[in-house]
Amino acid sequence: xxxxxxxxxxxxxxxxxxxxxxxxxxxxxxxxxxxxxxxxxxxxxxxxxxxxxxxxxxxxxxxxxxxxxxxxxxxxxxxxxxxxxxxxxxxxxxxxxxxxxxxxxxxxxxxxxxxxxxxxxxxxxxxxxxxxxxxxxxxxxxxxxxxxxxxxxxxxxxxxxxxxxxxxxxxxxxxxxxxxxxxxxxxxxxxxxxxxxxxxxxxxxxxxxxxxxxxxxxxxxxxxxxxxxxxxxxxxxxxxxxxxxxxxxxxxxxxxxxxxxxxxxxxxxxxxxxxxxxxxxxxxxxxxxxxxxxxxxxxxxxxxxxxxxxxxxxxxxxxxxxxxxxxxxxxxxxxxxxxxxxxxxxxxxxxxxxxxxxxxxxxxxxxxxxxxxxxxxxxxxxxxxxxxxxxxxxxxxxxxxxxxxxxxxxxxxxxxxxxxxxxxxxxxxxxxxxxxxxxxxxxxxxxxxxxxxxxxxxxxxxxxxxxxxxxxxxxxxxxxxxxxxxxxxxxxxxxxxxxxxxxxxxxxxxxxxxxxxxxxxxxxxxxxxxxxxxxxxxxxxxxxxxxxxxxxxxxxxxxxxxxxxxxxxxxxxxxxxxxxxxxxxxxxxxxxxxxxxxxxxxxxxxxxxxxxxxxxxxxxxxxxxxxxxxxxxxxxxxxxxxxxxxxxxxxxxxxxxxxxxxxxxxxxxxxxxxxxxxxxxxxxxxxxxxxxxxxxx
Ligand code: NAD
Numbered sequence: 001x002x003x004x005x006x007x008x009x010x011x012x013x014x015x016x017x018x019x020x021x022x023x024x025x026x027x028x029x030x031x032x033x034x035x036x037x038x039x040x041x042x043x044x045x046x047x048x049x050x051x052x053x054x055x056x057x058x059x060x061x062x063x064x065x066x067x068x069x070x071x072x073x074x075x076x077x078x079x080x081x082x083x084x085x086x087x088x089x090x091x092x093x094x095x096x097x098x099x100x101x102x103x104x105x106x107x108x109x110x111x112x113x114x115x116x117x118x119x120x121x122x123x124x125x126x127x128x129x130x131x132x133x134x135x136x137x138x139x140x141x142x143x144x145x146x147x148x149x150x151x152x153x154x155x156x157x158x159x160x161x162x163x164x165x166x167x168x169x170x171x172x173x174x175x176x177x178x179x180x181x182x183x184x185x186x187x188x189x190x191x192x193x194x195x196x197x198x199x200x201x202x203x204x205x206x207x208x209x210x211x212x213x214x215x216x217x218x219x220x221x222x223x224x225x226x227x228x229x230x231x232x233x234x235x236x237x238x239x240x241x242x243x244x245x246x247x248x249x250x251x252x253x254x255x256x257x258x259x260x261x262x263x264x265x266x267x268x269x270x271x272x273x274x275x276x277x278x279x280x281x282x283x284x285x286x287x288x289x290x291x292x293x294x295x296x297x298x299x300x301x302x303x304x305x306x307x308x309x310x311x312x313x314x315x316x317x318x319x320x321x322x323x324x325x326x327x328x329x330x331x332x333x334x335x336x337x338x339x340x341x342x343x344x345x346x347x348x349x350x351x352x353x354x355x356x357x358x359x360x361x362x363x364x365x366x367x368x369x370x371x372x373x374x375x376x377x378x379x380x381x382x383x384x385x386x387x388x389x390x391x392x393x394x395x396x397x398x399x400x401x402x403x404x405x406x407x408x409x410x411x412x413x414x415x416x417x418x419x420x421x422x423x424x425x426x427x428x429x430x431x432x433x434x435x436x437x438x439x440x441x442x443x444x445x446x447x448x449x450x451x452x453x454x455x456x457x458x459x460x461x462x463x464x465x466x467x468x469x470x471x472x473x474x475x476x477x478x479x480x481x482x483x484x485x486x487x488x489x490x491x492x493x494x495x496x497x498x499x500x501x502x503x504x505x506x507x508x509x510x511x512x513x514x515x516x517x518x519x520x521x522x523x524x525x526x527x528x529x530x531x532x533x534x535x536x537x538x539x540x541x542x543x544x545x546x547x548x549x550x551x552x553x554x555x556x557x558x559x560x561x562x563x564x565x566x567x568x569x570x571x572x573x574x575x576x577x578x579x580x581x582x583x584x585x586x587x588x589x590x591x592x593x594x595x596x597x598x599x600x601x602x603x604x605x606x607x608x609x610x611x612x613x614x615x616x617x618x619x620x621x622x623x624x625x626x627x628x629x630x631x632x633x634x635x636x637x638x639x640x641x642x643x644x645x646x647x648x649x650x651x652x653x654x655x656x657x658x659x660x661x662x663x664x665x666x667x668x669x670x671x672x673x674x675x676x677x678x679x680x681x682x683x684x685x686x687x688x689x690x691x692x693x694x695x696x697x
Contacts, residue, residue, distance in 0.1 A: 005033025007040060013188045014041035015181065018054040025064030026104045028075035034108070035077045038085045038093075049188040050089065052112055053096040053181055054105075059121070062103025068272070079104050079136040080252075086111035087200050092191045096184035097121045097172065102160065107134055110141040113199040115172040116187050117163045118180055123171055124160025128232045130275065131268030131647055135259035139239035140202070140251040145171055147207040148215060148240050155240075156223050156233040206244040216241045229514050230647045232262055266657045270649025273696065274639055277632035277650070281472045282461050284629065291458040294404060296466075300325065300373035301380050302393060304335025304366075307410055308382035310438025313339055314467045316360040317439070323365040323372050332366045339364065342439065374400050378463070380432055382410040390414060391422045398423035406456055408432040412483060413534070416449045416476050427453040430460050433480055434469075435641045436526075443641035444469035445480050470640045475627040482637045484622065485651070488614040488678075490531065493519035494548035495675050496607055497588060500599030503568040504580050509607040516643025519611065520568040521578050524561035528554060528568075546678050550591045554584065597674075609666050615651040616663060620682035623652075623695065631695035652695040660689035 004020040004027075016037030020030040034052070041050045054060055067073050077085075086093055086108075095101070095109035097117040102124050109115050109123070117123070125134045125142060133139055134155065143151030146169040154161065166172045176183030208215050219237050227233040235258045242251040262268050283289075299315045301308045304326040315322035326332040340361060346352040365372070373379045379397055383389050390409060397407055407429045409419050420429035431447025444464045448457055457473070464471025474480040479487060496506050497520075507518020523531060532555040538545045554568065561567030562576055569578030592599060619634045628634045635650020648654045655663045664681055671679045688695065 003033075004030040005037060007037045009044075009047060010185060011189070012046055012048045012192070013185055014044070014047045014050040015185075016041070016050065016052050018052070018060060020064070021055075023058045023061030023100075024054045024105065025061055025066070026079060026108065027064030027067050028072040030064075031075070031077055031079065031082060035082055035085060038082070038089060041091070042085075042089055047091065048192045049092045049094065051094045051096050051181070051184045051188055052108070053184060054098060056118065056180060057099040058105075059095065059097040059099060059101040060105030060108060061100060062105045062107075065275075079107060082108065083111040083137050086113075087202055089113075089198060092188065092196060092198055094184055094188050094191075096176075096180050097123065097163075098180045100124075100160065103127055103134065103138075104136060107136040107138045107141070110138065110145070110201055113201075114187070114191065115166075116174045116176050116180075116184050117166065117172045119163055119175055119177065121163040121166075121172075122160040123163075123166050124158065125155050126158035126160070128156055128158040128236065129271065131230070131232050131265065131271040132262050133232055133236045133239060133255065133259055135255065137252060137255070139236060139255045140243045140248060142171075143206045143240050143243050144201050144204040145169070147209075148219075148244055149209055151206075151243075152219055152223065152237055152240050155236045156227075202248040206240070208244050212241065212244050216244075228512055228645075230645070231265060231267055232647075235262060266649075267647040270647050270653055270657070273632065273649045273653050274635065274646050277636045277639075278470060280630065281470060281633055281636055282465070284457065284461070284473060287454045287458050291455055293462055294377065294406065294455060294459045296320065296377045296406075296459065296463050298322070298376045299378050299380065300376035301382060302326075302370065302373065302397075303382035303384075303410075304332050305382065306436060307434060307438050308380075309335045309339045309342075310436070310440075311380050311382055311410065311432075311434055312364055313342065313360070313439040314434075314469075316363040318466050318468070319363070320466075321363045321365065323367050323376065325367050325370055325373060327368070329368045332368055336364065336366045370396055371400055373397065375402060376405060378406040378408060378460075380408045380410055385412060385414065387414050387418065390419050394419050394429070395422050398425060404428070406430060406459065408460065410434055412480075413478055416447050417451070420449050420451060426451040428456055430456050431474075431476075431480070432460060432464075433474070435482075441641060442468070442470045443482070443637060444471045445474045445482060445637065445641075446471045447474050447476060447480055449476055470636060472633045472637050473629055475625070477622075477625070477627050481619075481622055481628050481634055482641050484627075485615045485618045485634075485638075486642060487534075488618045489611055490519055490523065491547060491678065492610045492614045494551055495678075496602060496610060497550055498548045498592065498595075498597050499602060499674050501602050501607065502580070502588075503584065504578075505602075506607055506611075507578075509604040510611055512604065513608045513612075514645030514648055516645075522643075523551075524567035524569060524571075524578065525576075527561050527563055529560045546675055548591075548675075550588060553587050553591055557583075557587070559584075610670060612651060612654065613663055613667055613670070616655040617667060617679070617682050617685060619652050620685040620695070624682060624684040635696075656694040656696050660685060660694065661692070664689040 006017045008015050018024045041047045093112045094114045095112035100122045101109045106123050125138045127134050163175050223233045223237050239255045242254040299320050299322040301312045301324045304324050312322050312324045343357045347357050381393050409431050416431040420426035430452050433445035435441035435443045446460050461471045493506050503520040507521050510518040559566040565571045565573050570581040622628050631652040634652050638644035638650045667679050667681050
């Protein structure tokens with residue numbers, strides 16, 4: 001046996017216990033132990049059955065991520081070899097599933113002949129979330145148990161099913177109330193007394209609704225539509241088809257082959273990159289992990305508008321009492337009513353219990369007096385985006401807040417150092433840039449001012465995690481990481497419209513490539529007036545800044561997007577589906593004519609390149625200036641804040657996969673085209689491209 005698995009025999013039933021905390025990852029220390037247990041039990045005539053059990057929290061979470069990309073992954077036996085031994089085991093083998101059985105963990109359980117589970121257990125094959133498919137028989141065994149339809153659904157979404165549903169699907173045979181091991185032993189004894197032998201899943205057939213030909217054609221069409229450019233879901237469908245139409249061993253071979261292709265593909269590499277990128281963001285080179293943190297047991301939010309309300313909800317959701325202040329009682333009441341309506345909507349959808357909502361509401365203390373923020377450990381300012389208003393607020397906060405409190409601003413574009421400068425404690429000032437809706441979006445840009453103290457930064461990063469956000473450090477600059485890049489993306493989307501694309505063409509190309517939505521639909525959602533305000537400021541600040549004024553024309557008509565029912569599209573509110581509008585086509589044609597712009601046909605490929613490389617090039621400047629700590633942080637910002645497809649790995653990783661020399665060549669080509677002067681290749685991009693290097697190491 002190995003140290004991570006133990007073997008015992010109870011009344012003629014062998015028990016192999018998996019003990020590899022925290023999640024019983026099937027690493028190199030555990031696999032040999034499982035195999036040894038199976039062999040020992042097979043060879044002992046006194047043993048009548050075998051129970052494979054983990055802890056009450058985890059049967060197994062699958063492959064051990066700590067061993068990813070290390071030689072330990074190859075230490076024998078492999079999981080498929082264990083599965084073969086399970087199939088060859090001559091007596092009943094039962095998986096006793098406490099907590100979760102995920103990925104390889106469920107494949108191990110599917111290698112068993114029977115499964116019992118605790119009421120709260122979760123079973124799933126989430127490999128698709130890393131761009132993969134279950135590579136150890138999962139695609140062959142799961143559909144043999146739950147049918148082709150459900151198997152495809154479970155594996156292409158990656159979402160687990162709860163024990164109760166698993167029981168209905170036949171994926172577990174019994175739900176154990178009480179002690180899992182005792183329940184599993186009782187189940188085993190029953191099988192033995194009823195003389196039930198092994199029940200191998202490989203000997204079963206896959207249930208397919210209707211004929212396989214029709215069924216799989218329909219499945220491909222449906223899954224393909226959802227997946228767009230992401231290959232894993234369609235590969236899973238192909239494996240299930242093999243399970244339904246070919247002998248088991250051939251299906252296994254096909255699964256292996258398709259798994260291998262996916263492992264080596266860009267999409268899975270991108271998803272694994274993002275997985276590790278998320279764990280990287282909180283590592284700050286000059287701030288040690290053991291930096292002492294300040295205590296955050298209470299909070300205050302100033303400004304009860306769109307953002308302030310959402311931010312206050314974040315604190316309440318995390319169990320932190322929070323006061324919320326606005327200029328008048330009326331404004332506070334409106335803000336709190338909105339919070340309440342937000343929670344109530346979640347309750348009515350069944351995603352939050354009423355008493356939990358009541359608890360959270362009780363943590364939120366409305367007030368019209370700034371002084372009520374006095375005792376908070378952190379105060380987050382979310383007032384109007386005007387420097388004079390922000391500075392005035394910070395002067396007052398400086399006067400009233402207790403020493404050591406963190407003073408945070410939610411500004412999107414203003415200089416955090418200039419805000420800090422009006423206080424006597426700039427070391428305690430930091431930016432916390434939440435994204436809208438603040439109670440939903442995972443991204444939190446943590447803006448480190450020139451004088452922000454290290455412990456303030458470390459505490460705010462930790463707080464970000466407590467609030468269930470992905471905190472990413474940004475230096476001070478206009479727009480920080482995300483919005484500074486998106487400005488270039490928006491700029492290109494307008495130039496594309498100038499040059500001949502319809503808004504729906506630009507959006508469709510971006511969507512089809514994988515963005516959650518196209519840039520013009522995104523503008524309509526965020527409100528076109530916001531960008532208009534920024535552009536008006538830019539026209540003053542940077543008179544040479546190039547922008548298409550076509551967006552201004554749209555705004556001049558009072559078309560601010562979804563909020564006014566008209567923007568780049570029209571809307572039948574409350575339905576938010578964008579409908580192309582001939583009025584908009586007219587505005588665009590007129591603009592082109594007035595400016596004598598020669599239109600031309602533009603390919604989807606060019607649309608995507610211009611949009612994405614605009615992000616990449618600005619990202620390279622941001623990296624070079626040290627605004628972002630690492631390329632993967634920029635990728636994380638785009639994934640969690642801007643609907644960038646995870647399987648592309650973020651803009652910087654995507655550029656790496658294309659090859660920086662190719663990206664640079666395209667940018668040089670764009671320099672020759674319409675408004676080419678806005679393309680100035682970032683020196684870092686040029687340097688890395690010439691050296692054949694990548695942004696992400
Ligand atoms: P908003 O207009 O919805 O809310 C601002 C609130 O602040 C209003 O209720 C107003 O009455 C209150 N307020 C103004 N001056 C005040 C003062 N001196 N004291 C107390 N309350 C005061 O604006 P918003 O969209 O919530 O934006 C707030 C901040 O968040 C801005 O800095 C904005 O740039 C930033 N931000 C906004 C978004 C977004 O998408 N809306 C996203 C990220 C960051």
